[in-house]
Amino acid sequence: MKKITYSLCLYLSVVLLSSCSTDFNTTAPYKEIMVVYGLLNPVDQTQYIRVGKAYLGEGNSIVMAQQKDSINFPRLFPVHHTYKFLSNFYEN
Numbered sequence: 001m002k003k004i005t006y007s008l009c010l011y012l013s014v015v016l017l018s019s020c021s022t023d024f025n026t027t028a029p030y031k032e033i034m035v036v037y038g039l040l041n042p043v044d045q046t047q048y049i050r051v052g053k054a055y056l057g058e059g060n061s062i063v064m065a066q067q068k069d070s071i072n073f074p075r076l077f078p079v080h081h082t083y084k085f086l087s088n089f090y091e092n
Contacts (some may be wrong), residue, residue: 027056
């Protein structure tokens with residue numbers, strides 16, 4: 001019984017340690033992607049929305065997040081639209 005257990009453990013360790021290896025690149029070429037964060041509550045009069053950029057790169061992501069050009073757009077010009085549904089009220 002010990003011989004079978006030893007042989008099985010040896011076989012499993014050889015199989016698991018000599019597994020296949022497929023190397024691939026997890027990062028892609030730079031592409032600017034807009035990300036919008038927000039929680040809209042129809043009861044509140046003030047809504048907060050954060051507009052930023054998604055980023056991906058090699059290295060420490062905490063260091064990349066501290067670079068303002070990695071997470072923020074240079075200039076955004078907000079446009080205000082007010083909609084009131086189930087009514088005839090519309091402001092643009």
